[in-house]
Every structure is written in C-alpha cells, then in structure tokens.
Amino acid sequence: xxxxxxxxxxxxxxxxxxxxxxxxxxxxxxxxxxxxxxxxxxxxxxxxxxxxxxxxxxxxxxxxxxxxxxxxxxxxxxxxxxxxxxxxxxxxxxxxxxxxxxxxxxxxxxxxxxxxxxxxxxxxxxxxxxxxxxxxxxxxxxxxxxxxxxxxxxxxxxxxxxxxxxxxxxxxxxxxxxxxxxxxxxxxxxxxxxxxxxxxxxxxxxxxxxxxxxxxxxxxxxxxxxxxxxxxxxxxxxxxxxxxxxxxxxxxxxxxxxxxxxxxxxxxxx
Ligand SMILES: [Zn+2]
Numbered sequence: 001x002x003x004x005x006x007x008x009x010x011x012x013x014x015x016x017x018x019x020x021x022x023x024x025x026x027x028x029x030x031x032x033x034x035x036x037x038x039x040x041x042x043x044x045x046x047x048x049x050x051x052x053x054x055x056x057x058x059x060x061x062x063x064x065x066x067x068x069x070x071x072x073x074x075x076x077x078x079x080x081x082x083x084x085x086x087x088x089x090x091x092x093x094x095x096x097x098x099x100x101x102x103x104x105x106x107x108x109x110x111x112x113x114x115x116x117x118x119x120x121x122x123x124x125x126x127x128x129x130x131x132x133x134x135x136x137x138x139x140x141x142x143x144x145x146x147x148x149x150x151x152x153x154x155x156x157x158x159x160x161x162x163x164x165x166x167x168x169x170x171x172x173x174x175x176x177x178x179x180x181x182x183x184x185x186x187x188x189x190x191x192x193x194x195x196x197x198x199x200x201x202x203x204x205x206x207x208x209x210x211x212x213x214x215x216x217x218x219x220x221x222x223x224x225x226x227x228x229x230x231x232x233x234x235x236x237x238x239x240x241x242x243x244x245x246x247x248x249x250x251x252x253x254x255x256x257x258x259x260x261x262x263x264x265x266x267x268x269x270x
Contacts, residue, residue, distance in 0.1 A: 087117065087222075087248045089187060090266055093174065093236035096181045097145075103188035105142055112141035115188035118222060118246035122191060125221035129213050135196035136210045139242075143185040152177050175238050176201075184226065189246045191223075203229075206241035218244055219252035224262060231261045 080098050083089045091097050106119035114122055122138075129136045143151070155173040160166050177183075184190035194201070195208035205211055206229075215225055226245040227237045237243075245262065247255065255265045 086251075087189065087246060088251065088266060088269075089189070090263065091182060091184045091187055092263065093179065093182050097183075097186045101187070103142060103186070105188055108138065108141065110138060112138050112191075113188065114141045114191060115246065118189060121221045121223070121246065125214070125218060125223060126193070128217065128221075129210060132213055134210045134213050136193050136214070137196050137199070138191060139194050139199075139201075140185060140192040141190070142188040143183060145180055145186060148178065148183045148186060149180040152180055175232070175236075176240075178237065184243075184245055190226065191244050191246075192240075192242045193244060194242050201240075201242060203239055203241065206239075211241050214244065215241070219256045220249070222246050222249040222252045224252050224255050226262060228261065234261045234263050 080089070080101075084101070089098075089101075104116050105113040106116035108114050108119050108123055109126070126136050126138065152173060155177040156169045159169040159172055164172055178185075180186075185192075192201070193210065193214060194205060195210035198205060198208045206215075214223075218225065223244040223246050225241065226243050227235050227240040229239040229241075232238050247262070251265075255262060258265055258268070260268070
C-alpha cells in the first residue's frame with residue numbers, strides 16, 4: 001500500500017513537473033517571438049524615421065533652391081519689364097530676345113510694322129528727312145522669328161553661292177544677318193532706312209544724303225545708329241549705316257554724347 005502511494009505521488013510529481021515545463025517552454029517561445037517582433041518593428045520604425053528626416057531635409061534644400069530660382073526669375077522679369085519699359089532692352093548675339101517678349105506693333109508706311117511706342121517718332125524723322133530734300137526709304141522694320149530665320153538661311157545660301165566655304169557660311173552670315181532670336185528687328189524697335197538713290201546695304205550707304213541727315217538728326221527722334229563703324233567686336237554686327245534703333249530721346253542723346261556703343265552705354269548704367 002505504501003509503495004503504491006509513493007508511486008502515485010511520484011507519478012503525480014512527474015506529471016506536475018512535465019506540465020510546468022511545457023508551460024514554461026510555451027512561455028519562453030512566445031517571449032522570444034515577442035522580442036524578435038519588437039526588434040524588427042523597432043528597426044522598421046527607426047528606418048522610417050530616418051527616411052522622414054532625410055525627406056524633410058531634402059525638402060528644405062529643394063525649397064531653398066526654389067526660392068533662389070524664383071528670386072532670380074523675379075529679378076530677371078523685373079529687369080526685363082524695366083528695360084522694356086525704358087526701351088533699353090539689349091538684343092545682340094549674346095542676348096536673345098526674351099522668350100516672353102511681346103512686341104506691340106503699329107503699321108507705318110508701306111505696311112511696315114514697328115513698336116507702337118516709336119511709330120510716330122519714326123514717321124516724324126522720315127518726314128523731316130524728306131522735308132530736308134532727301135529720299136529715305138524704309139526697307140525693314142519688325143520681323144518675326146520665322147522671317148529672320150528665312151533671311152539668315154538665304155544669307156548663308158548667297159554666301160555659299162559666292163564661294164564661302166559651307167562650314168564657314170553660318171558664322172559669316174551672322175555678322176550681317178543676326179541669328180534668329182538675336183535680331184533687334186524682332187523687338188520691333190529697329191528700322192533699316194536707305195537712300196532711294198543708293199539702295200545697297202553696304203558701307204557706302206554712309207555717304208548718301210539720307211544717312212548723313214539721319215546720323216546728324218536721329219537722336220532728336222529717339223533713334224541711334226546702332227552698329228557704328230569699328231564697333232563690331234562689341235556689337236557682334238558689321239558696320240550698318242542704315243540700321244537705327246529706337247531708345248527714346250533722352251537715352252539717344254545720352255548715347256550720342258557718350259560716343260559709346262549701346263552695349264557699352266548700358267554697362268555704364270549697371
Ligand atoms: Zn537692321
């Protein structure tokens with residue numbers, strides 16, 4: 001009887017132990033699972049936080065960059081508006097007609113178009129030149145980009161036909177017919193005037209009565225001879241004793257008095 005009791009007690013103790021052990025094992029397994037899950041989750045959260053921080057700092061950099069770009073664009077726009085308002089917009093081989101430039105035009109004689117701010121001044125100048133006994137003829141005024149392109153391509157063809165090497169022709173052409181996008185005629189503020197008695201666009205045009213009169217009087221009407229003799233290194237364009245640019249009377253007088261090219265004169269205003 002005692003043996004049976006002892007055996008039963010032993011069996012019960014063993015069962016209890018086994019039960020306890022299996023509970024412990026289950027608990028320990030779950031604990032490990034939790035710990036693994038926690039560290040994985042933690043790593044995930046840490047990575048997300050890092051990414052968010054990187055995103056925020058990148059956004060700060062982007063915002064700062066954007067602010068700078070916007071300030072520059074605003075500055076350029078203001079400058080464009082100011083210079084456009086003041087008729088001082090510089091267009092030459094190194095300064096293209098601004099992309100958003102809109103020429104507001106008026107028709108003058110023979111259907112030529114010109115910036116409406118100088119249409120009256122142009123006709124006053126041409127008429128005064130006639131009253132002085134001369135025969136001025138407007139031969140070019142406002143040009144569209146497409147028309148400038150046509151003129152430029154024609155010039156290249158003529159040069160090649162006359163013996164200029166095809167690979168040199170575009171550059172040579174650009175000295176007398178501006179590369180499209182860089183012609184003052186696209187602004188509507190430039191006009192070519194020749195003498196009916198001598199219609200060639202070459203340096204001898206300067207000796208005609210029309211040019212003599214215009215060179216002496218154009219500033220009274222707000223025009224300057226834009227490409228004077230010996231200034232092509234600065235203007236990028238050959239001597240053109242027929243191309244007049246409207247800048248307004250006060251600027252025309254100031255440019256004339258300074259003896260500078262328009263490019264140099266603008267630099268004195270910087
Ligand atoms: Zn011209």
